[in-house]
Amino acid sequence: NAGVTQTPKFQVLKTGQSMTLQCAQDMNHNSMYWYRQDPGMGLRLIYYSASEGTTDKGEVPNGYNVSRLNKREFSLRLESAAPSQTSVYFCASSIEWDSDTYEQYFGPGTRLTVT
Amino acid sequence: AQSVTQLDSHVSVSEGTPVLLRCNYSSSYSPSLFWYVQHPNKGLQLLLKYTSAATLVKGINGFEAEFKKSETSFHLTKPSAHMSDAAEYFCVVSGDGANNLFFGTGTRLTVIP
Numbered sequence: 001n002a003g004v005t006q007t008p009k010f011q012v013l014k015t016g017q018s019m020t021l022q023c024a025q026d027m028n029h030n031s032m033y034w035y036r037q038d039p040g041m042g043l044r045l046i047y048y049s050a051s052e053g054t055t056d057k058g059e060v061p062n063g064y065n066v067s068r069l070n071k072r073e074f075s076l077r078l079e080s081a082a083p084s085q086t087s088v089y090f091c092a093s094s095i096e097w098d099s100d101t102y103e104q105y106f107g108p109g110t111r112l113t114v115t
Numbered sequence: 116a117q118s119v120t121q122l123d124s125h126v127s128v129s130e131g132t133p134v135l136l137r138c139n140y141s142s143s144y145s146p147s148l149f150w151y152v153q154h155p156n157k158g159l160q161l162l163l164k165y166t167s168a169a170t171l172v173k174g175i176n177g178f179e180a181e182f183k184k185s186e187t188s189f190h191l192t193k194p195s196a197h198m199s200d201a202a203e204y205f206c207v208v209s210g211d212g213a214n215n216l217f218f219g220t221g222t223r224l225t226v227i228p
Contacts, residue, residue: 004158040124040220040221041220042119042205042218042219042220042221043159043205043216043218044218045215045216048215058215090158090159092159097215101147101164101166103161103164104161104216106151106158106159106160107158108156108157108158109156109157109158
């Protein structure tokens with residue numbers, strides 16, 4: 001039982017390049033989330049997927065797209081990377097979205113640098 | 116609207132002394148509140164959560180937090196710090212009952228041997 005896994009762990013991109021961050025969970029959770037973590041700002045929600053087949057914008061969705069490929073996998077795509085997207089990206093999952101009694105489980109993060 | 120203020124960006128304590136990490140919140144609803152810990156280069160782990168049951172919440176690794184509605188506070192405490200407690204701690208409030216979390220900016224805890 002690996003929990004939430006993310007690939008890659010590190011990535012360096014040039015401005016304008018594209019890439020996809022991968023996330024998978026093996027806990028049979030319905031809901032999945034993408035956050036970014038910037039120094040001094042805590043974590044901010046980019047997109048979430050309440051259930052398979054649905055996605056919704058969070059607090060900071062501009063410049064990103066997501067795909068809920070199946071129940072296990074939730075990917076985050078940067079179509080044209082910008083230096084402002086330099087950050088640490090965390091994927092998380094929870095049993096359901098519609099109750100805050102369910103704990104979110106976090107992956108180890110992807111450290112992305114855009115030059 | 117929901118928001119969280121962590122009053123200290125950095126706290127330094129000696130090993131074996133008490134830990135106090137302060138958090139104030141603002142919420143339009145009856146909030147659920149959480150403390151998460153992040154060790155260096157790791158993901159976040161839930162320490163404890165308050166969801167309108169007992170106001171004194173016990174978590175893992177000897178941590179506790181007390182929900183005080185009159186003070187809109189949810190401070191995290193531990194009687195005796197251990198070296199392994201050195202990490203970043205995040206106070207988190209949920210939004211409108213859904214699993215939509217709002218994070219504070221974090222408090223870095225340093226434990227001095």
